[in-house]
Amino acid sequence: MDMDGDWPLPRLNAPFRINRRPPGSSLSKASSIASTFSSLATPVVAEAVQRARELSTQSDVEGFHQLRVAFRKLRALYWAYSPYLGEEATAHATGEFKRLAAVAGGTRDWDIAGDLLISAQQSGAPIELLVAAAREKRAQAALHTQTMIKSDAVEAFLNDVLLRAQTTLQSRCDDLPIRAFAEKRVQLAQRALQKRSLRVARSETAHEEGLHDVRKAGKKLRYLLEFFQPVIKGGRGRTIRELTSVQNKLGQFNDIAASENLIRSASFNEVPPEVVQHSLRWLEEQKCRRMRAASRRVRNIVG
Template sequence: MDMDGDWSLPKPNTLFKVKRRTAGSSLSKASSIASTFSSLAAPVAAEAVQRARDLSTERDPEGFHQLRVAFRKLRALYWAYSPYIGEEATVQATAEFKRLAEVAGCTRDWDIAGDLLRTAQESGASVELLVAAAREKRAQAVAHSQTMIKSDDVEAFLNDALLRAQTTLQSSCSDRPIRAFAEKRVRLAQRTLQKRCKRAARSESADEEGLHDVRKAGKKLRYLLEFFQPIIKGGHGRTIKELTSVQNKLGQFNDIAASEALLRGASFNDVPTEVVQESLKWLEKQKCQRMRAASRRVRDISN
């Protein structure tokens, strides 16, 4: 997507230069749909800008991961408010959130792959050359991420995107209370997760795509519950805890699947083919084990 073509990038203003606060701390049942958007979006956007700024000079694996998480949270928030933000604006913004998350995630993916290869090495697989090659790929991914993610551009884009959304919301729902709307969007996210869980559970054999769909739907629901927990009926702490547990199991499977795909799609000129194949066989075995565990967990929650 041509970001300059779709979004005019103004000079960064002070919209997100705010003190870090707990998401949702300023929300109340009497808040409007429009006012809650800025309350929820501003801390996440501020974190994304700070993470992007830090990563211009640092190479911390957790920093890249948390930057990706921030963009994922913004995608979930835009989905929640999309009935009033509008389809076109939502699609444009979330496409850029996704692109930026993927750029940040490239480094994180090589970190995970490298950790798995070192585990394979400890278990007896002869993958020393591939471990070294993965470190080089990771260094290349860092350089690419740092080139593609400029903190000033990220801040300007986020300021522009969120200001557009806030302006639209203020004109369309500034006087509408948040509670019923938030509960409706959470219920919709819950139904989507339930459908995907049941679909995955009905599959006779483990299905990678189905488990991935469950994982995405679960993340969206968890983020929305974390955003809206102060204002929606009922305590959802237990649900968030359960979703986190499921996500951990699905995440373990996804790490293997993503690493396998990463190795299959990469070229290793200085690594013998048989070494790569040995690693892929090890990953395939691990993936099958984790897929079965993830499938059992999904069947449990679908029931």
């Protein structure tokens, strides 16, 4: 897939400067909406560029994971600033962030599935052939990610969308203070999470889709709180910790559900069908257990 279908990629005249400061480290309540975006986006862009560069020489688990996280954070940030960035510009940028996160996540998904299959094997499941096949799938996914994500193209694309966003914000909200805006966007994200959590809590039976929606809404809220913590009332440090705890529980369920879907949709020509089915039954049992645990955690929060 061509990354520059919507965005013309400029030639870089100078190397990208890696900003090691954490997002929000230079924020203050007196900052403008426009200047705050730059302070928040620049280090996340730098992280994505650095991780994309590293993919050309290595394929470690953490690298793929952190690259996906960087693109997810950028999606959350662009959502936060979308009232001033505009619907079309936000859709263009976040659509590409989503695609790049999915490409980076393909390898990560096979890492998780492989670890779960090893756990199943250790519990006595006769799935050695499937474990080996999953390793091969992981290697293929890593090669695909490295082929699809070229650091120069990613760097040029991110520089371009960042420059476009900064130019738009400077023309529309350069003199508007950040605090009230940040609190409003956080409140909207919080309401979305509460609405989705209530839907799960009121349901008599747990549903994968509902839990997945809660997980996505919680992740967006957590990212926004981490971004805006220096300028919103109360700092919300405790809320961030609580969200992280909930996300861990929901993430455990999601790992199982995603791995089950991944194995179901993959083809394993060298693996007998009964071996694949055995692994799927094991994953289904684990998924049901973790789904119940995740649902209880969501209900506790609502309560």
